[in-house]
Amino acid sequence: MMMAPRLLSQTEFSACFTAPMRNVTATAEAVVDVWSYTESIALPLGPVTELLDVTDVYRDAADRFDQVLIGTNVDNLLLVVIVDNLRHIVHGHYFLDLVDAYGLTRT
Helix, strand or coil, X not given: CCCCCCECCHHHHHCCCCCXXXXXXXXXXXXXXXXXXXXXXXXXXXXXXXXXXXXXXXXXXXXXXXXXXXXXXXXCEEEEEEEECCCCEEEEEEEEEHHHHHCCCCC
């Protein structure tokens, strides 16, 4: 069942972390169709006008959430789709600005 897209707040996004996060890009198996979900997100959304490919998948230490990182047309700004592995649904999405979060620069 496809849910309507839900933009998570910073607090909701942070609640999907249980340290340490592990990079499971090479071994993760899709439990939901992330692309159907992303297609339902209305663009443009701020400066984001295009979604690119999956760059990485991170799993929290509790094995509950996968964070699927998808590139955008804006350098160092990622769409993160949160997948609830226990319920097999997309929990929501968040735009992670690496410039703000980690002090990276835009090129």
